[in-house]
Amino acid sequence: MEYISTRNKTLRVKGSTAILEGLSPDGGLYVPESVPVLSLSELERLAGLSYVERAANIMKLYLDEFSREELLSFAEQAYSSDRFQAASPAPVKAVGGDHMLELWHGPTCAFKDMALQMLPHLLSAALQKSGSALNPLILTATSGDTGKAALEGFKDVARTKIMVFYPVEGVSEIQKLQMQTQEGANVFVQAVHGNFDDAQSGVKQIFTDLEMIEALEQSGWKFSSANSINWGRLLPQIVYYVSAYCDMVSLGAVTMGDPVHFCVPTGNFGNILAAFYAKKMGLPIGKLLCASNSNNVLTDFIRTGTYDRNRPFFTTISPSMDILISSNLERLLFDLSGQDDRLLCSMMDTLKSSGRFTVPGPMLQEIQSLLWSGFAGEEETRSTIQAYWNGHRYLADPHTAVALYVKSLYQSEFADKTPIVTVSTANPYKFSEDVLQAIGSRGKDPEDLFAATAFPIPEQIRLLRTKPVRFSGAIDKTSMASAVLGCIQ
């Protein structure tokens, strides 16, 4: 299986190259040249396997350079029971009449762990296969969840170093503490004065700075990215959709072969795109419900066919979805256009120059038969948290609540009895203050939330305040490059 660029389909690379490079040199995203098919009998076989075995089997279909034993060993390490503290790494739970796919039982309590626990294994193996002598230095700017999950994934991974920049003014108290107390001999965390855009643009500049690249190479290093456009992050996400479907069958919520819908809280479009690939493989998925917060650029796009980022940016209580450019959408559009790389180039150019583009009519029809969309404002998000707490004693984080609200919008608009799985992307303790406020209780700390709800508090959050702070202080954006050089000395 080879991978092609969404902006030039004659550019073909192996899976290991796609994972090592992250982004294609022409600015496009790597996609598999064709999507492997999962037959119903194969699905029935997977239903009898553990999560780890399901992961190895599905990833093997996309990465034929990797042996089954290799992939099984990666999955065993990535999803081991000391890293994922639940019966399954991605359990499906029945809540009232709903089903929740909980993706936050990993080390950092957010769904990013599902991919970032696996990516370092894939990257290390890809590095070995490539025979490159240069070691990867992972550089990431984060608005919260990605940075911590990447640090936890890459800590003490041989031949790698990771440096994460976060904006002093842009992350929650818990998220900051999680990063300041990060363990590992190869990790570097640096706060930057300013907002997320400052940190992000600083990283982008360093990434493409020729002098920096050369200085790195001379010391034996090469920049790499743990960003969500890397195929190595998408692939592990396909697994949990297949796994959730198998679990829905075991729970008796659906008969093997009948459809389920998935409702996904969406930002950069990575999570929901993985569901699209699962559907394309043959997994019986009906509709994909795309849930946004007030930054509802995707809701408008799916309804009208025009993507327009020229709009106010809102800071919400579901910050991981505060995004106006959903990078992974490019992969969906490439597929739905019949791999029309020229159309993609022209749409992405227009997006860059004017902030908007419109898809052709037939493509809009395809988008609408695949996806349905809605959004939740701040009040709807809070009242949904409260309703699930009062009604079912289920504590949803704000991102999950956005999805639950959009699921209810869909159900009130259509008389559709197809079971819906709502994807739950963060542990509520990560957003203790907002969750406490939503359920009408006082306080802001995880301990306050525990006192108010007795909802199980994850150990890694309970112990956060007892851990030594390793990384404190903040630097100016202009000092970011020297901080990077400092960590390869």
Ligand SMILES: *Cc1c(COP(=O)(O)O)cnc(C)c1O
């Ligand atoms: C990253 C994130 C999302 C958005 O996922 P995308 O793949 O960017 O669409 C939703 N919820 C949480 C908690 C996240 O961390």
